[in-house]
Amino acid sequence: MGKKVLVIEDDQELGTQIVKRLRDAGYEPTWWKEGRRLSRETLPDVELVVLDLMLPGTYGMDLLKDLRVFSEVPVLVLSARNDTADKVRALRLGADDYMTKPFWPEELVERVRARLRRPTLGRGEVVEVGALRIDRGRREVSVRGGRVEVTRLEFELLAALAERPGEAMTRSSLAERVLDPERDGTERTLDVHVSRLRKKLGCGAFVETVWGIGYRLGDGRDE
Incomplete structure (x- = not known):
């Protein structure tokens, strides 16, 4: 059974490509097409989150802040914005990686693979x-x-x-x-x-x- 990955991406075409590439690479992706406020009870049992920032429902940065209140699951941020301030903010809020659109889905899969090879350090570790x-x-x-x-x-x-x-x-x-x-x-x-x-x-x-x-x-x- 492959490792479980939550993909939060509202773009139908891109999301379809990401989910297919992850599945072909042996992962088990779950796809959310809109932002949702997260809590310990609503976060699926996953080992990594792929998070788009510009989402309907809830802004990705707010979702990331919610997540870091109760979880250290690795987060790979996707964004069409290449501004350094946005990258810094996302990383300071707890993102583990930041990819700027457009990108090759193959690169995303490799970044997922690399991130999941590393140990996740808890806040108190x-x-x-x-x-x-x-x-x-x-x-x-x-x-x-x-x-x-x-x-x-x-x-x-x-x-x-x-x-x-x-x-x-x-x-x-x-x-x-x-x-x-x-x-x-x-x-x-x-x-x-x-x-x-x-x-x-x-x-x-x-x-x-x-x-x-x-x-x-x-x-x-x-x-």
Whole structure:
């Protein structure tokens, strides 16, 4: 039995393509053609949600906010809007990925497959990589038992990297996840935040540079 995916998309043609591609790839899609306010009782038993933002009934961002009150199910957002502010807002509200229309349905299937390969981290989960400990529930960071004071942005950066320990994340994807362009600057400032975070974490390469790509969370051994 394939993994269950909820598709929320009002476009008949696109929705039909997505559902067919997911079914052909071995998934079990459920298709909603309008937005609905979500609660623990109304969310189907699924392992991933594909969510269009412009929906009749309920705006996708509101639906995403509802969902994150009670569930950490991964969400892949679809939108015709390519505005950075929209991407940042969706990611800050808890989206795991963001695809801009138009796109190839094959790419969506691959992103679904990639997302479902990763472990889903709950809000209260503690992630330990080497001597580094990240408590997502308490929003605390410690190294070798000693607490490290980090800013909101620095914590969000570590939390994003902790979703995929040892795997490289691009600078652009990290910037979209953690930077508010109106308050925190743009992708160009990400390196500055990383440099400050490294100094706070002390000796050891916890935030490793992957040249030509971005950064990854390491185990603290020297680069």
